[in-house]
Amino acid sequence: MKAVDATDREAQADNGVPASLLTIILDTNPHAWALLGDTLPLSKIVANLLVFINAHLAINNANKVAVVASHTQKAQWLYPSPHIPQDQANGNDIAMTDTAQGPPEDPNKYRTFAQIEHTLTTNLRNLISTTDPTDLINTPSTMTAGALTMALAHISKTALSAPTTTRGTTFNPSTGTGAFTTTDQSTSAPQGLTSRILIVSVSGDLSSQYIPMMNAIFAAQRLRCPVDVLKLAGDTVFLQQAADATGGIYLNLSAASSSDTDSSSDTGRNSAGILQHLLSAFLPDSTARQHLYLPGQTTAVDFRAACFCHRRIVDIGFVCSICLSIFCEPVGEEGTCLTCGTELGIGDYGKKPVVVRRKKKKRLPGEVGREGTPASGAGTPAYSG
Structure with a gap:
């Protein structure tokens, strides 16, 4: 029951x-x-x-x-x-x-x-x-x-x-x-x-x-x-x-x-x-x-992302260390983030390295050169036609 x-x-x-x-x-x-x-x-x-x-x-x-x-x-x-x-049409x-x-x-x-x-x-x-x-x-x-x-x-x-x-x-x-x-x-x-x-x-x-x-x-x-x-x-x-x-x-x-x-x-x-x-x-x-x-x-x-500057899908980009914004190229000459305004230190990125010309070593008389022949003290005679 x-x-x-x-x-x-x-x-x-x-x-x-x-x-x-x-x-x-x-x-x-x-x-x-x-x-x-x-x-x-x-x-x-x-x-x-x-x-x-x-x-x-x-x-x-x-x-x-x-x-x-x-x-x-x-x-x-x-x-x-x-x-x-009608009574709720104000937002x-x-x-x-x-x-x-x-x-x-x-x-x-x-x-x-x-x-x-x-x-x-x-x-x-x-x-x-x-x-x-x-x-x-x-x-x-x-x-x-x-x-x-x-x-x-x-x-x-x-x-x-x-x-x-x-x-x-x-x-x-x-x-x-x-x-x-x-x-x-x-x-x-x-x-x-x-x-x-x-x-x-x-x-x-x-x-x-x-x-x-x-x-x-x-x-x-x-x-x-x-x-x-x-x-x-x-x-x-x-x-x-x-x-x-x-x-x-x-x-x-x-x-x-x-x-x-x-x-x-x-x-x-x-x-x-x-x-x-x-x-x-x-x-x-x-x-x-x-x-x-x-x-x-x-x-x-x-998993590629889009940059914040041009809305392009990028493979490799630049990321702000503060707000994690992504950019497809360096953020101008001043290096300021376009999102949060933080000054970013890009360093020497994009600068061409300075190429120093190699100085030729002057050979002394009697010193063996690269060709294996000793250097003579006399100079090359001038051609007279």
Whole structure:
């Protein structure tokens, strides 16, 4: 009777798998998508991402998802849709809503899936239609660092309000593989929402965003949030470093076939398996990845940095001993750091050595010379014609 009586029921902790928050950063740079042409349209990537999001939500009823667009001039939320009330339009926090005018009723589709699809496609269509052509000329890059910062802020706020469970995972940087391993000390510790970020990138060089990218990478590492990267075109040094530092996966589809020199055709050939790459490589969360062999672990990471003066990626540079700023060339004649103003002692770097001409030794009469003949006291007779 005690097992049936509700008054004598013992409190039990939730020992289930914690909920997972997946934040997707979609690169919507019009320049990069225009270069891909008809081989890989943006609509096809969005359709594959929607299937991937549905699979993530179907694994656990408590799973959550968020999508951020990394555009040319700004980073904007695609899901949840930002809503600004009239009394909070003066710079306060923006309330997030899950719907945008409500999705059309479809009895053959799960309402949550239809809601996310309608909100994401509507906000993406509005973002592209409101893009000013002058902004595309002035800014050919994308705001990846800003989108990553917005994603980390959303993850931090969501994790504070999420319920905790008794199952936990900790990141072990000594493993070298970036896996999140469970330890005996963390098994009984309360663990809330597990979060991860997936960046779908098509843009190239991000050297102009070196400092904010490094700050975002360190923040993600502190939050124990893996940053996964799906590179559809080109290659980016800092996204490689972000995946390596946070224990994420870096998968470059454009480099999957090195025999083909045409990157656009290479991307088009690999685009047929984008959904397969998403489901096999990026669908497992941090808890499941420790039992799987993940792709991209054998890829060499490019650890080069960008200089603070010209934003160039350098192999060998000059580092300030005070603020650790990196420069691609000596900092002027005065030797002053451009970041902190410290006078740096470069020494004799760059100065040409002084070449001293060797004096010829005068040979004495009877001394054996280099040719092995003794020197005579008489001079060479002059020629008389």
